[in-house]
Amino acid sequence: MAGKTTTANRGFDIIGDxxxxxxxxxxxxxxxGxxxxxxxxxxxxxxxxxxxxxxxxxxxxxxALHLVRDMVEHGAARIVMGNHEYNALGYCTRARPGSGKTWLREHNARHDRLIRETLEQFDHYPREWNEFLEWFYTIPLFIEDEDFRVVHACWDGDLIEKFKQVQGGACIDxxxxxxxxxxESFAGQVMDTLLRGTDLRLPEGVTITGRDGYVREFFRTKFWADNPxxxxxxxxxxxxxxxxxxxRELTEAERRQLITYPKDAPPVFVGHYWMEGLPAPLKPNVACLDFSAVKYGKLVAYRFDGERVLSPDKFVWVKVERPEEVEYPTSEDSVAR
Structure with missing residues (x-):
């Protein structure tokens, strides 16, 4: 198993995007604490x-990158790859000759906008940015421990098992x-499913215009729905x-496209989905911890101690202040344990 650790000697604080x-x-x-x-x-x-x-x-x-990498390298934290780290690798990697492309991830208006702040903040630190890009390759796509699982967007057990056989571990090269x-390739399906989630195509002629202004013909789906x-x-x-x-009722063909997460499987934690409201489990063994921090929502953690049924009482969060640049005082009254 990737990064196998039990809760026998320590608890885990799983932190969203x-x-x-x-x-x-x-x-x-x-x-x-x-x-x-x-x-x-x-x-x-x-x-x-x-x-x-x-x-x-x-x-x-x-x-943020320095803080997180330092924790990971000193054993104080672990991490799984998000779609934005994956996107950065593609954006900054030249395509191979004969591919008809200059970069793996096209440099177009949308992609430029998504990575703009990152590149601007590393503008005077190009060597550091290249070192972080190399570090991204060491970040696993998933963590599968005895008591819990972690993946950025979607736990697809079949894809993960095939990936481990192909790659011999949890990291990409x-x-x-x-x-x-x-x-459409196996590698493309792994990265799209695990880091972005599953989707279904909308009915013919129907589109959705998202809050980001982009028109979509697909919608994202749960990977844990029981008998939808x-x-x-x-x-x-x-x-x-x-x-x-x-x-609209799902067709049999659409049902076959869906995956689900077994009720008896270890708890799984995801981010990615821009949740709102009060943090709580999505299912007794499924929790999303992305609560739109960068859009002045909440930065959320779940304090996991080996339980099989997740509890609303174990979510901990801070609201993001306007502006985020506010210097926060050190709190003496923490919930450490």
Missing amino acids: IHGCALTLEKLLDLL YRKVNGVYRHPRRQAVFLGDIIDRGPRIRE EDFLHASAAL RTYADVVFQPDPLPPEVAS
Whole structure:
């Protein structure tokens, strides 16, 4: 198993998408009882687990990367890759001769916009940025421990088992990155499913215009829905489906495209989905910890101690202040344990 550790000797604090909100992350770590020791945040009895998407959008991306990497390299934390780290690798990697492309991830207006803040904040630190790109290759796509699982967007057990057989572990290499540029390939399906989630095509002629202004012909779906009947039973994204589409019954072909997460499987934690409202489990053994921190939502953690049924009481969060640049005082009254 990738990164196998049990909760027998330590608990885990699983933390959602950071997107450059470094000061908010410091505040959350402080609340969880982590303290800086020789410049690295540590907890005497627990380990942080980051769900990826450390980069892009936020005001302190460089600081967030240094904080997280230092924790990982000193054993105070683990991390899985997010789609934004994967996107950065593709954006900054030249395509191979004969491919008809200059870069693996096209440099177009949308992709430029998504990575703009990251590249701007590393503008005077090109060597550091290249070192972080190399570090991204060491980040696993998933963590599969005896008591819990972690992946950025979707736990697809079949894909993960095939990936482990192909790659011999949980990390990608440059050859796999190049192969994943073809979405229909095995590598492309792994990266799209695990880091972005599953989807269904909308009915012919129907599109959705998201809050980001982009028009889509697909909608993101749950990977844990039990016996779904309609589109409303499986949709899982910030932008709602039109009522007449949400009530549409799933066809048998659509049902076969869906995956589910077994009720008796270990708890799994994901980020990615821009949740809102009060953090709580999505299912007794499924939790999403991305609560739109970079959009002035919450930076959320779950304090996991080996339980098979997740509890709403174990979510811990801090609200992101306006602006995120506010200097936070060190809290003496933490919830450390």
